[in-house]
Each structure stands twice: as structure tokens, then as C-alpha cells.
Amino acid sequence: MLVAAAVCPCPPLLVPEVAAGAAPELDAARAACTDALGVLAAARPGLLVVVGPAEQDGRGAHPQGTPGSFRGFGVDLDVRLGPGAGTAYDRTLPPSLAVAAWLLERAGWAAAPIEGLGVGEPLTPERCFEAGRQVGARVARVGLLVMGDGSACRTLKAPGYLDERAAPFDAEATRALGSADVAALKALDRELAYELKVSGRAPWQVLAGAAEDAELTGTLLYEDAPYGVGYVVAAWS
Template sequence: MLVAAAVCPCPPLLVPEVARGAAPELDAVRAACTDALGVLAAARPDLLVVVGPAERPGRGPHPEGTPGSFRGFGVDLDVRLGRDPGTGSEGVLPPSLAVAAWLLERNGWSGAPVEGLGVGEPLEPERCAEVGRQIAARADRVALLVMGDGSACRSLKAPGYLDERAEPFDARAAEALGTADPAALMALDPDLALTLKVSGRAPWQVLAGAATTADLTGTLLYAEAPYGVGYMTATWS
């Protein structure tokens, strides 16, 4: 059963070594992520599952110890998922889960075993929800760390250029995340999300499925659009 969730954005720029001179610009996001992970730790889960967008979904779950790297972003930095060094038998973490592994390491995660799962942006909402329900049934006390960004079309300099539909979409997502509203998350349009370059839609709908039988309260910790991309951090507990 799902007992807690943390929602965090997943840009590699969260890692200061990747952001370099621009690192201070995301200090507020990093602080919100630290607060969100504190809620997960306080819930004392039996299992923590990290869910994030992946270009090649379905490869996983990634067991504890699976390696990740930021070498593709020009930084000689490696991470592993969770505390167990493991064998890395399921290959390399996708970037979103590598960012999650970095967040867990940075914040000294010492709680439950950790697994990772990458989901693809085109995955249908009901299939996302089914994945979430399956995750929630894995243990008596399950926690989720849900990685994903909002629209990448919030400004003229955004990766996807400016789209007037982007801000209202992100506002709906932020309200749903901040109020722990699974139905509102499930109502997010996958086609529009794809057009607006939203990487978090599928992971958020996995969360919605996992929370189907839970009674959780949401708190929105951060919702801004630096660099024209919607970054949201929230907790469900």
C-alpha cells in the first residue's frame, strides 16, 4: 500500500557539477527536493520505488545498485541507485533515475531498499495507473519517488519555444500534485502533454494509480519555470 510519495523534477541541471556556473539558480529546487525526501524517510517504507521518464521504457525494474552516469552531460560523475552496491545487472539508469539516485545519495538515504522503473511518455493513462497499482501492492508500506518535468514550452527561450497552453497545463498539474488528487492527474491529456514536451505526465499517472486506495494529503513545495521548463516538487503523505 502506498504510504508516501515525493514528486521531483528531473533535469540533470539539478546536479551542480552539470549546472556548473548556473548551479545557484536551482538552489530552491534542490532545497524543495530535500524536504520532499525527508517526508519519504519519515514514512518508514518497506520499499521505495523510483519512477521516471525513459526513452526506452520497460527495461527494469532496475534493482538497487544499478549504476547511472552524467558522463553524457560532460561530467565525470557516476551514481548508483540506493545503498546496495549491487551488480548493475539491468544496465544503466536512464537520466531521470540517475538524477533520483543522485538526490538519494546527496540526502543520505538510509531507509528501505530502492528499485527504479522507467516509463515512456506515450504510455496510455490507464496502463500507467495499472503499473502504479501493481507497485502499491508490492509491500505493506510502499513509497514512491516520482521524477518528471512539466511543459518545456513556457517561454520563448524554452526548449520547445513558447506555447500559450503550457502554463495552464502546468497549473493543472501543480494543483493536482499539491492536493493529492489522483483523478485530476488521470485527467491530464497525454497528447497535449506530448506536444508540450511534458516528461512527467506518465510518471504522475503511475502515482495516481498507486494512490487509488490510499488516503493521502498533498503539499506543493515548488512550482516555477526556470529556463522555460515547469519544475514541480510535492509530497503526498
């Protein structure tokens, strides 16, 4: 059963080496992510499952120790999803899970074994819910680290340009994530999320499926839209 969850954004810019001179702009987001991971660790899960958006080749399960890299962003920096050096892996972490691995390494995570799950944007809500239910049933005490961004259409300079629907969508998603409102997360519109370039919709709905039978309280730790992209950090416990 799900005993705690942390919700974090997944831009590679969270990693200071990638952000370079702009790194201080996300200091508050990094601090909030650390606080959310502290809530996860305090819940003493028997297993931590990290869920994040992924393209076709990054979907599916990623065992503990799976390597990731930020070399594609011009930085000579490698990470692993928990310990596992020396083991052969047939795939690398998608960017969202590489950011998660960096956050976990930065926080010194040692509270539980780790597994990764990459989910694709086209995944229907029903399949997301079912994936979440399966995650929640893995062990008696499951923790979730859920990676994903809100709309990339919040400003004129945003990656997706300005869309007037972006702010209301992000406001409702932020409210749901900050209050552990499972029904509201389930109700997020898949097509609208796609149009607004929301990377977090599928991971958030996996969280909703995992939390169906859990009685958790949410706390909003951070919300902003630097660079025109919605970022949210929340903790459920």
C-alpha cells in the same frame, strides 16, 4: 499500500556539477527535493520505488544498485540507485533515475530498499494506472519518488519554444500534485502533454494509480519554470 510520495523534477541541471556556474539558480528546487525526501523517510516505507521517464532502452525495472552516470552531460560523475557495488548489471539508469539516485545519495537515504521503474512517454494512462496499482501492492508500506518535468514550452527560449497552452496545463498539473488530487492526475491529457513536451505525465499517472486506495494529503513545496520548463516539488503523506 502507498504511504507517502515525493514528486521532484528531473533535469540533470539539478546536479551542481552539471549546472556548473548556473547551479545557484536551482538551489531552492534542491532544498525542496530534500524536504520532500524527508517526508518520505518519515513515513517509514518498507520499499521505495523511484519512477521516472525513460527512453526505450531505459524502460522497465532497475534493481537496487543499478549504476548511472552524468558523463553524457560532460561531467565525470557516477551514481548508484542505492547500495549494490560489485554486482553485475545489464543496464544503466536513464537520466531521470540518475538524478533521483543523486538526490537520494545527497539526502543520505537509508530508510528502505530501493527499486527503479522507467516509464516511456507513449505509455497510455490506463497502463500507467495499472503499473501504479502493481507498485502500490508490492509491500504493506510503499513509498514513491516520482521524477518528471512539466511543459518545456513555457517561454520563447524554452526547449520547445512558447506554447500558450503550456502555462494552463502546468498550472492544473501543479494544483493536482500539490493537493494529491488523484482524479485530476488521471485526467491529464496524454496527447496535449506530448505536444507540450511534458516528461512527467506518465510518471504522475503511475502515482495516481498507486494512490487510488490511499488517503494522502499533498503539500506543494516548489513551483517555477526556469529555462522555460515547468518544475514541481510536492510531498504526499
